[in-house]
Amino acid sequence: MNGGRPKIIDEFTDRPVSRQRIKQLRWKRDGRCSICGKPHSATSANFCDKHAESATKFGRKYSSSKPWHPGGRGRIPNKVKFAAKEFDQT
Numbered sequence: 001m002n003g004g005r006p007k008i009i010d011e012f013t014d015r016p017v018s019r020q021r022i023k024q025l026r027w028k029r030d031g032r033c034s035i036c037g038k039p040h041s042a043t044s045a046n047f048c049d050k051h052a053e054s055a056t057k058f059g060r061k062y063s064s065s066k067p068w069h070p071g072g073r074g075r076i077p078n079k080v081k082f083a084a085k086e087f088d089q090t
């Protein structure tokens with residue numbers, strides 16, 4: 001076979017999953033968002049700020065939980081985190 005993009009050889013090359021999933025796994029390995037490929041959030045292992053927020057919202061809806069409140073379980077929303085950072089600096 002001639003031409004075409006050279007094949008990336010790494011630990012995901014021969015996985016029996018789709019090409020999109022392999023791309024997501026590579027992004028995850030490289031510390032990037034699994035959905036959009038941007039650098040991931042400080043509060044999330046897999047997603048950027050935007051997608052971490054939407055994942056939390058979806059999870060809350062899926063488990064029919066109420067929105068997060070201070071002192072509650074789960075990931076602290078980024079807005080609250082940033083507000084706390086600004087408070088520390090002043």
Ligand SMILES: [Zn+2]
Nearest residue numbers: 033036048051
């Ligand atoms: Zn993202």
